[in-house]
Amino acid sequence: MKNWNKKSLILLCLAFVMLFMAACGNGGSQPAAGSDNKDAAKPAANKEPVKVVWWHSMSGELGKAVDKLVADFNASQKNVVVEAVFQGTYDESLNKMKASMDSKSGPSLIQVYEIGSRFMIDSKAITPMQKFIDQDKYDLSQLEENILNYYKIDGKLNAMPFNTSNPILYYNKDMFKAAGLDPEKAPTTYEEVAQAAKALTKDGKVGGSFAIYGWFMEQFLANQGAELLNNGNGRKGLATESMVNSDAAVKTLTWWKQMVDDKTSLNLGRKTDDTKKAFLAGQIGMTLDSTGSLRGIVDGAQGKFQVGTAYLPKPADAKDGGVIVGGASLYILNNRSEEEQKGAWEFIKFLAEPKQQAYWHVNTGYFPITKKAYDEQTVKDNLAKYPQLKTAVDQLHATKANTATQGAVMGVFPEARQLTEGAIEEVLNGKKQPKEALDGAAKEITAKIAQYNKTVK
Incomplete structure (x- = not known):
């Protein structure tokens, strides 16, 4: 029994030595049963x-x-x-x-x-x-x-x-022709849009309609080379003040309101879907919408009238600008x-x-x-x-590259856009004058920017 124990101990020691040598030979990991070392060396292939x-x-x-x-x-x-x-x-x-x-x-x-x-x-x-x-x-x-x-x-x-x-002007070429306007020559200035709207307003149809959309006001300012915010539109430093009440904005809203007062432009509210429907129904001759809507508008008008497109309008005396x-x-x-x-x-x-x-x-x-x-x-x-x-x-x-056309950046942009829309709405509904309404919006937006900037700091 003693001899058997001694022999067993020697065999056991040899087994441990062999296991240790095998471990050293393969980096400490044993290949799985049925696999070979060649496969085990390529774990990345199974990643x-x-x-x-x-x-x-x-x-x-x-x-x-x-x-x-x-x-x-x-x-x-x-x-x-x-x-x-x-x-x-x-x-x-x-x-x-x-x-x-x-x-x-x-x-x-x-x-x-x-x-x-x-x-x-x-x-x-x-x-x-x-x-x-x-x-x-x-x-x-x-x-x-x-x-x-x-x-x-x-x-x-x-x-x-x-x-x-970006936004463009869409117009009904058939209505232009019926109104004695050149269907191949779209209006490009505020003044030309107003004149075309008057000519188009007849026989139960109206010259145009623009949705009350803050994005459009931002675009109208950029197209005049005017900034929406101070500090280079918030690009040379955090913006601290809204400039939505600038001369360029007041001029834009005054022009817009005058067409509504003249009944040559309809106020259909804030949804671009509503102005789009009115345009496709042939009720209005001009509208503003995104380039992303172009295919839908052109396809929607097929068989009814020809769609013309033009640059976003701006005042005749506007500075260099473009769209954002x-x-x-x-x-x-x-x-x-x-x-x-x-x-x-x-x-x-x-x-x-x-x-x-x-x-x-x-x-x-x-x-x-x-x-x-x-x-x-x-x-x-x-x-x-x-x-x-x-x-x-x-x-x-x-588009001329500058801080106006680069676009504004601020942390409270969604809220600022809603406040701008509220101001436009007040003016088009006859509750406030353009300067008064835009001053109020600018003040509120500036206060919200200040609150935001505190959280950033």
């Missing part, structure tokens, strides 16, 4: 792709276009999988993001409307797009300067533009892993390629952000089908 969750606000046909872009990206490579999640309106999506900021329940990538730009920067929740641009030496010259300008602050890009639009881009951009959130952030950047680069931008433009009406997208045959065919789009593209390119 799961990085998942990037993208929150967006594109519904309906726009949502279908988003899903197609995501599917094409996921099929184009195996390292990143993007999951697009519709989160409601821009406001609803942003509120959900705010609620998720202290947790990991939020997205890797989020689409935010342009007026949320200041908040996104001040939130400290983003990794500026410039970081990835610099790391990759990504060539920004391939993108539209007048689109990039909005999202650049201090020369750095915080977000990548995604869906971009509207729409939304993409932000990368900094509370996600470095892998996720890089994955989001790869997706963003894919979206900016000419082919994808051409698809997005043709299927949504939004501008391509990439210049070479206009060389794609699908875009050329689309421009042939909708020649009115050329007005929008030319207007974007004709």
